[in-house]
Every structure is written in structure tokens, then in C-alpha cells.
Amino acid sequence: MGAHRIRPARPGEEEALSRLCLKSKAYWGYDAAFIAAVSPYLKVTDTAIAAGHVTVAEAGDGTLLGVCQIDPDGGGGTLELLFIAPDAIGSGIGRALFDHAAGQLRALGHTAMTILADPYSEQAYLHMGARRVEMRPSDVFEGRELPWLEVAL
Numbered sequence: 001m002g003a004h005r006i007r008p009a010r011p012g013e014e015e016a017l018s019r020l021c022l023k024s025k026a027y028w029g030y031d032a033a034f035i036a037a038v039s040p041y042l043k044v045t046d047t048a049i050a051a052g053h054v055t056v057a058e059a060g061d062g063t064l065l066g067v068c069q070i071d072p073d074g075g076g077g078t079l080e081l082l083f084i085a086p087d088a089i090g091s092g093i094g095r096a097l098f099d100h101a102a103g104q105l106r107a108l109g110h111t112a113m114t115i116l117a118d119p120y121s122e123q124a125y126l127h128m129g130a131r132r133v134e135m136r137p138s139d140v141f142e143g144r145e146l147p148w149l150e151v152a153l
Contacts, residue, residue, distance in 0.1 A: 017044040024085065042081065
């Protein structure tokens, strides 16, 4: 993937970052109805950007490669969003953003980072040191369960 840099998200980037989240989610083969149903939950907000909770990975030319968002008030520190542009999946960008989010939460005094993961991303999180705590019901789809993960910081 070449050189990339990690930086705070800038005001005005919320739409482009939210689109990146949806493109990344669709990479796993979810249909349009599924993506439409989850889209309200995959939004980067101007409030989160202003609070310094959103981080971006970008290529040298400014192309957005990934985004993560933390929620330091989410019952312990929560990794709320972590999405990688489909053509950057497997390039190490996810690891860089994951490590950055963990560092942010550690600096805020958290000792664990929690993640409500997509089943397709669980393996990547386990590879990065997370462990499954339990399965939790989806907020969107009746009968669907999602892995609830935790990483010691």
C-alpha cells in the first residue's frame, strides 16, 4: 500500500468518512438492504471529530484509506468504528488505526478497549490481541448476534 499517515479527522470530512465505512462494510458481501439498515450506525459525526475521537489513515496523495472512532465514555473505552477502504484491507492500516485507538484510550486512563465486532472482522481483532467476552444481540437485526470483544490496554 506504500506510505500512509495517521492523523486526526478534520471538520467537514464526516460524509466522506461515513461513505468509507459503508464501502468497507459492503466488501464482505452484504446486500444493499443490509447496508441501508446499518448505515445510521456507521456514521462519523462532526461532534466526534470536534472531540478528537476520530482518526484517519491516508495515502501520501490524501486518499482516505481508513477511519477509526473511539467512545471514551462508552462504558469503558470503546472502539466504535474501524473501517478500511476495500483496496487497503490487509495492508496494515487496520493495525495502525487499532493501535492508535488503543493508545488514545490508554492515555485517557482506560485499562480495556471494548469492541462490538462484525463477525467478518472478529478474526482480525483476535489476531491483534482481543478476546471474545460474549455474543450480544444486534441493535439492527432481530436474531443476529455479534461478538463482544475486549482488549487489555
